[in-house]
Amino acid sequence: MSSIAGFLKGNFLPGQSRSCDTTGLPVCNTASLYIRLNAVIAVVSLLIGAIAAILIALTRWPAVHLLPAEWFYRFLTVHGFNMLIFWIIFLEIGILYFVATTLLNSRLFSKAIAAISFALMLIGMIMVNAMIFTGQADVLFTSYVPLMAHPLFYLGIILFAVGALLGVANFFLTIHIARRDKTYEGPFPLVVFGAITAAVIAVVTILHGAVVLIPTLLWSAGLLETIDPGFYRVVWWGLGHMSQQINVAAMISVWYFMFSLIVGAKPLNHAVCRGAFILYILFINLASAHHLLVDPGVSTEWKIWNTSYAMYLAVLASMLHGFTVPGALEVAMRKKGYRQGLFGWLAAAPWSNPGFSGVFMAMVMFGFIGGITGVTIGTEQISIITHNTLKLPAHFHGTVVAGTTLTFMALAYYVVPLIFQKDWYAKGLLRLQPYIFAIGIFTVIIGMQFAGSAGIPRRHWDISFAGTPIPITPMESGWLALVGIGGVIAFLGLLIFLLATVATVFFGRSNKGRPMEDWGGVKDISAGAGTWTKEDDHKTPGTWALVMILLTCFVVYFFANWKALADVWWVH
Amino acid sequence: MSFMIPEKDWFKAPDKGEKSWIAIGFIWCLVLFFSMPIWHIYGKQNSSSESYRVKPEDFSARVMKFVETNSIGKDGNTPIVQPKPGGHAYVMGGGYIWYPILKLKKGNEYILHISSTDYQHGFSLQGEAGINMNFQILPGYDHVLKITPTTSGTFNIVCNEFCGARHHVMTGKILVED
Amino acid sequence: MGNENTHWLERLMENPWMLLILGIVVPTISYTVWGVYDVLSLPVAPLP
Ligand code: HEM
Ligand SMILES: [Cu+2]
Numbered sequence: 001m002s003s004i005a006g007f008l009k010g011n012f013l014p015g016q017s018r019s020c021d022t023t024g025l026p027v028c029n030t031a032s033l034y035i036r037l038n039a040v041i042a043v044v045s046l047l048i049g050a051i052a053a054i055l056i057a058l059t060r061w062p063a064v065h066l067l068p069a070e071w072f073y074r075f076l077t078v079h080g081f082n083m084l085i086f087w088i089i090f091l092e093i094g095i096l097y098f099v100a101t102t103l104l105n106s107r108l109f110s111k112a113i114a115a116i117s118f119a120l121m122l123i124g125m126i127m128v129n130a131m132i133f134t135g136q137a138d139v140l141f142t143s144y145v146p147l148m149a150h151p152l153f154y155l156g157i158i159l160f161a162v163g164a165l166l167g168v169a170n171f172f173l174t175i176h177i178a179r180r181d182k183t184y185e186g187p188f189p190l191v192v193f194g195a196i197t198a199a200v201i202a203v204v205t206i207l208h209g210a211v212v213l214i215p216t217l218l219w220s221a222g223l224l225e226t227i228d229p230g231f232y233r234v235v236w237w238g239l240g241h242m243s244q245q246i247n248v249a250a251m252i253s254v255w256y257f258m259f260s261l262i263v264g265a266k267p268l269n270h271a272v273c274r275g276a277f278i279l280y281i282l283f284i285n286l287a288s289a290h291h292l293l294v295d296p297g298v299s300t301e302w303k304i305w306n307t308s309y310a311m312y313l314a315v316l317a318s319m320l321h322g323f324t325v326p327g328a329l330e331v332a333m334r335k336k337g338y339r340q341g342l343f344g345w346l347a348a349a350p351w352s353n354p355g356f357s358g359v360f361m362a363m364v365m366f367g368f369i370g371g372i373t374g375v376t377i378g379t380e381q382i383s384i385i386t387h388n389t390l391k392l393p394a395h396f397h398g399t400v401v402a403g404t405t406l407t408f409m410a411l412a413y414y415v416v417p418l419i420f421q422k423d424w425y426a427k428g429l430l431r432l433q434p435y436i437f438a439i440g441i442f443t444v445i446i447g448m449q450f451a452g453s454a455g456i457p458r459r460h461w462d463i464s465f466a467g468t469p470i471p472i473t474p475m476e477s478g479w480l481a482l483v484g485i486g487g488v489i490a491f492l493g494l495l496i497f498l499l500a501t502v503a504t505v506f507f508g509r510s511n512k513g514r515p516m517e518d519w520g521g522v523k524d525i526s527a528g529a530g531t532w533t534k535e536d537d538h539k540t541p542g543t544w545a546l547v548m549i550l551l552t553c554f555v556v557y558f559f560a561n562w563k564a565l566a567d568v569w570w571v572h
Numbered sequence: 573m574s575f576m577i578p579e580k581d582w583f584k585a586p587d588k589g590e591k592s593w594i595a596i597g598f599i600w601c602l603v604l605f606f607s608m609p610i611w612h613i614y615g616k617q618n619s620s621s622e623s624y625r626v627k628p629e630d631f632s633a634r635v636m637k638f639v640e641t642n643s644i645g646k647d648g649n650t651p652i653v654q655p656k657p658g659g660h661a662y663v664m665g666g667g668y669i670w671y672p673i674l675k676l677k678k679g680n681e682y683i684l685h686i687s688s689t690d691y692q693h694g695f696s697l698q699g700e701a702g703i704n705m706n707f708q709i710l711p712g713y714d715h716v717l718k719i720t721p722t723t724s725g726t727f728n729i730v731c732n733e734f735c736g737a738r739h740h741v742m743t744g745k746i747l748v749e750d
Numbered sequence: 751m752g753n754e755n756t757h758w759l760e761r762l763m764e765n766p767w768m769l770l771i772l773g774i775v776v777p778t779i780s781y782t783v784w785g786v787y788d789v790l791s792l793p794v795a796p797l798p
Contacts, residue, residue, distance in 0.1 A: 070737055140734050144692045146711065147736065175766055187764055189577045196766050200773035207774070208782065229692055229710040230792075234785040242777070270582040272590055274763045281769055285777035289785070295708045296623030296715035297789040303619070304608045306781050312601035319597040323590070380608045381618055387706040388694045388732040455704030457696060457732030461740040538587045547593065551600065562607070568705050569697075570616040570681075570720035583760040624795030634797040660798055685797070714795040 010105040011181040017107065022418060022515040023261075031101040031108040035419050037118055038094035038167075039412075040505070045086035045125065046405075047498050052079035054491040057444065059461065061484025062477045069461040073140065076459060077132050080141030084400060085160070085243070086125050091408050092198065092250050093117070093167040098419070099195040099253070100171050104188075106178035109170050117166035124160025127152050140459065142240065145216065145227045154217035157209070165206045168199050190267050190274070191260075194253025197277040202246045204285055208238030230297035241288035244396070247404040248318070249280055251362070254407050255325050258359045261414065262350065263522050265332040268324050268538060276324075279317035283309040290374075293383035303380050315375055322367050323547050327540040334539070335532055337525035342542045353519040358410025358434035362403050365438065369398030369445055372554045382561045385568060388459070390483075391452030394445050401490075402441050406434060409497050416501065417516035422508030424517070426500045431519075433500075437493025443486025451479035453564075619707075622716040628689045631664065631714060638662045639672050647673055652747070655682055662686075663729070663744065665693040665709050668736070670729045670744020678750050681720045687713060694733030697746065700725045706732060721748040 010017065016029050052075040058066040067075060101108050108114060130152075131137040137149035175196070178184060188196070212235035218224040256273075259265035267273045289306035292298050309315060333345035350356045373395040377386040386392065413430070416422055424430060454476050456463055463472055463480075511517070526532065586594060612618050638661070643651045651672040655661035657680035664671050666689030676682060686695050688711040695707045701723050709715060731742035762768055 069740060073734065073737070073739075138737065142734075144733070147691055147734075172766065172770070184577070186580070187578050187582065187760075193763070196769060200766075200770050203770060204774050204777055207778075228712065228789070230713060230789040231786060233710070234789055235782065238777075238782055267578075269584070269586050269590055270578040271584060271759075271763075272586045272594075275759070278759075278762070278769070281773040282776050285773075286781045288777075288781055292708075292785075294619045294706060296620075296710060296713040297792060298785050299788045300612070300619070300621040302784055302788050304605075306785070308605045308608070310780070311605045315604065316594070316597045316601050319600075320594065323593050375604065379604070381611050381615065384617055384619055384705050384707075387708065388696065389704070389706065454702070455696065455698045457694065457730060459734045459739075460730075460732065463740075538589055540589065544589070544593075551596070554600070558604070562611075564702075565617050566615070567701070568617055568703055569722050571705065572616075572618040572620060572718050583757060583763075623792060625792045626795035626797065630797065631795070685795075713792075714797070 010107070010183050011177065012107045020102075020418060021511070021513060025102050026105050027419070028101040028107045030111045030114065031097045032419055034108070034114040034118060035094040035097050035415075038090045038097075039415060039419075041122060041125070042087050042090035042094070043498060043501055045082040045090060046494065048129070049079050049082035049087055050491055050494040050498065052076070052082065053494075054487055057487025057491075058484050061481050061487075062463070062472070063481060064484055065462070070135075070138070072461045073138055073459075074132060074135065077137065077140050078129070081128055081132065083405075084141065088247055088400070088404060088408070089160075089164055089243075090121065092202075092246060093121070093164060095250055095254070095411075096167065096171040096195055096199060097174075099192055100174035100178065103192050104175065104178040105183040106174055106181070109173035109177055113166050113170045113173075117163045117170065120159045120163030120166065122163075124156045124158070124163060127156030127159065131156065142236065143216070144236075145219070145229050145232045148220050151217055151221040154213055154220055158213050158217060161206045161209045161213070164202065168202045168206075171195070171199050187270075190270060191253050191257045193274050194249055194256065194277055197280050198246050198249035198253065200281050201242060201249055201285060205239055205242040205246060208235055208242060212236045212239060230295070233292060233295060234298065237288040237291045238285075241291060242285045244400060245280065245284045245287075247400055248284065249277065251366070251404045251407045252321050252325070254411050255321075255359055255363060256328070258355055258410060258414070259325065259329050259332070262353060262356050263329060263332045263336070265328040268327050268331065268540075272320060273324055276317040276320040279313050282313070284314035284317070286310060287314065287378065290378040290383075293378070293380050294387045300380070307378050307380055312375075318371060319547075322363075322371070322550065323543060325363060326546055327543040330540045330543050331537060333522065334536065335526060336522055337527070337529035338522075339529055342545050345542060348522065350520050350522055352431045353521070354430050354434050355410045355413040355519055358406050358413070361434060361438045362406040362410065365398055365406070365442065366403030367550055368553060370395060370403050371399075372550075372557050373398060373449070375554075376558050376561050379558075379561070382565055384571070385561070385565050386452065388457055389452040390448040390456050390458050393458050394448035394452055397441060397445050397448065402438065402445065406437060406441075409437070410434060412497075412501065413519060416504055416508075417511060420505050420508075421510055421512050422504050423511045424500065425503050425508060426496075427517070427519075429496060430500055433493055433496045436496065437490055440486050440488070440490025440493050444483050444490055445486075447479045447482030447486060451476060451483070454479070456480070620715065620717045624714040624716070625712060626687060626714040628687070628711050631662075631685075631687045632689050634685075635662045635664045635671065643672070644675065647745070650744075657682070659683065660685065663695070664689060665695065665731065665742070666690045668731075668738045668742040670695075670731075670742065673745045673747065675747045675749070676721050678721050678724045678748050681718055684717045684719050686715045686717065687711070691735040692733050693731045693735050693742070696730045696732040697727055698730055699723070699727035703727065708733065721746075724748040724750045
């Protein structure tokens with residue numbers, strides 16, 4: 001069933017590629033170099049972001065209240081940028097390079113573009129961090145005008161964005177030459193299609209960034225008088241929210257990839273999976289309106305239409321992936337012989353393989369926490385009781401942390417041996433790492449969710465309001481304590497990952513010339529498990545049970561929020 | 573291992589199970605969507621679609637006039653102002669305070685104008701019985717809310733949009749009597 | 751590919767440039783252009 005059969009002759013120059021010692025897949029040397037460089041800086045960003053995370057989490061825990069106000073906001077800015085932007089985007093550029101070269105049997109289009117892209121992104125990242133740490137950009141990562149930062153701060157973001165755009169262009173051009181040179185046969189592999197989706201969204205994102213940040217740079221440099229705050233918010237969220245949709249598409253592609261790699265899962269129906277990605281391309285970006293639901297300026301019709309991704313067609317797409325990804329896993333496991341009951345296949349999954357456990361937990365938390373809360377608080381009227389409360393970070397720590405970050409760490413368990421060609425240190429501990437991180441971040445999310453339901457604001461140093469007599473109940477401090485406690489656990493999870501990665505990448509044993517040390521897959525026991533018919537390729541009772549539970553939670557949470565809304569003052 | 577290169581006849585309609593899930597999902601999406609317009613018709617809490625462009629100094633002058641004509645006392649340095657039921661009321665965010673303090677009567681609708689004189693702010697009303705309502709405030713925009721207090725007591729206004737180094741001290745008040 | 755009988759959706763799925771164009775145009779019109787129009791066409795406050 002090897003996919004190599006689908007490959008024709010690659011377009012590599014002599015000596016510029018190798019074939020993977022584990023999978024037999026072709027690896028372009030240039031791509032491999034830049035995947036490694038991007039991944040290293042991604043991990044550095046994750047480290048900076050993680051240090052900021054523990055500091056702000058311990059500040060929001062009232063009993064600890066670690067940082068002074070000024071440094072709380074500063075580290076919040078550091079956290080937002082390094083986590084949301086640098087860690088994720090650097091890694092995504094690496095993923096795009098990998099997908100376009102290895103999965104299409106092609107060389108990377110241009111080494112020069114990759115080099116310039118990487119250099120610009122790195123310079124941008126350093127500039128932004130330097131401005132924040134020196135106190136010249138205490139504006140949080142949204143930098144809402146008329147708060148003003150140093151011009152070099154905006155310039156840094158712009159350089160980073162231009163670099164990322166070049167990386168994305170390199171991806172598209174690589175696909176172009178792969179097709180031109182016929183390095184592969186037939187339609188795009190699904191993972192490539194998902195990556196194309198991510199790349200398209202990245203382009204729209206960066207264009208919005210240019211439209212909003214170039215004028216802001218000029219304004220901060222004194223060349224423009226004002227920037228309208230309403231205009232800024234509309235276009236800035238084109239950057240801020242759309243960039244999150246890159247993560248969704250990239251993450252889901254990685255899910256398909258990892259389940260295929262580890263258990264040999266195959267999509268149930270390629271047309272459905274691609275159709276879902278197309279719905280993302282068309283509609284997911286409308287949802288930037290989530291952030292403007294209680295804003296002046298934009299009309300009700302605009303809010304409802306856009307916040308609903310055109311009648312929730314992008315939510316439909318996520319529900320499809322939420323069905324087909326576990327469905328593909330279930331069919332693959334059943335085919336291997338694990339056919340007992342509803343969840344026998346799940347029980348037999350390789351839970352001690354951190355690549356698998358990380359992706360699976362990411363999928364569950366993304367769906368159950370990120371997805372459900374996101375759609376609900378993104379409902380026009382419900383925003384009245386949730387806007388800028390801690391319910392928001394609760395939501396996006398469900399998507400971008402429990403979802404994307406956990407997924408990308410799981411991916412790293414394969415990237416390091418396959419691309420860096422180093423075998424992991426501390427494998428025993430790393431098998432636990434996804435669980436530690438998941439428990440920690442889950443606790444953080446629960447704390448934020450309930451504190452937010454009580455109206456506690458996000459981005460806020462002191463909810464006792466510097467002595468004003470606003471009561472904070474013991475219950476509320478309890479929820480905030482969970483943010484701190486969960487933060488410590490999640491931080492520990494990140495630290496284990498970071499230390500092991502650094503140790504392995506720089507000092508690990510090379511595995512060149514032999515397959516990687518396997519994390520453990522699934523034994524095929526189908527020999528004694530009876531015959532497999534064509535219908536069985538589509539039978540997914542366990543997945544049905546899972547998605548019905550998901551839908552039930554969704555319905556309950558959605559209407560519970562309407563109920564809570566119905567209890568507040570009247571307004572229109 | 574397969575990297576998901578589709579077979580030759582990959583482009584085909586979903587099978588029965590997949591179709592059912594698509595149908596269920598789509599119906600749920602329609603529920604999600606229509607809940608919003610329906611709530612605009614039958615619901616009592618809708619974000620306002622009324623807003624205007626305004627110069628911060630014009631807004632601020634209007635607030636001063638509002639305070640002059642309707643002031644009924646002071647809490648510390650901040651005037652307490654009682655607008656006529658059904659009438660216009662103004663609250664201005666800026667300089668890390670909400671100004672002035674409003675005194676309202678439960679069950680009456682007020683036309684509340686909120687805006688900022690400096691940065692963006694978050695108007696976050698907090699009070700007993702779990703009341704928490706949040707609206708975004710931008711300098712240069714008159715955000716108009718037709719609001720009816722349905723509970724009485726003392727309500728605090730907190731700023732929940734970062735507006736600078738002392739953002740967390742930015743508080744205000746609305747008093748509601750039966 | 752290039753076959754007359756290919757479903758239009760299948761052809762779209764093999765056309766990254768078309769996807770790129772659609773991906774830019776749809777949200778830019780629905781979200782950005784409409785949103786910016788709303789914001790910039792706001793009337794001046796009567797401040798009654
Ligand atoms: C150890 C793990 C983490 C912990 C303990 C943590 C904790 C926190 C806390 C306490 C806040 C501040 C909430 C507030 O006061 O408004 C926050 C904000 C945020 N976090 Fe995390 N976080 C973690 C990981 C991440 C990761 C991996 C990402 C992104 C990939 C991320 C993205 C964000 C963003 C975007 C914000 C909002 C920043 C802002 O409001 O400007 N976090 N996080
Ligand atoms: Cu404020």
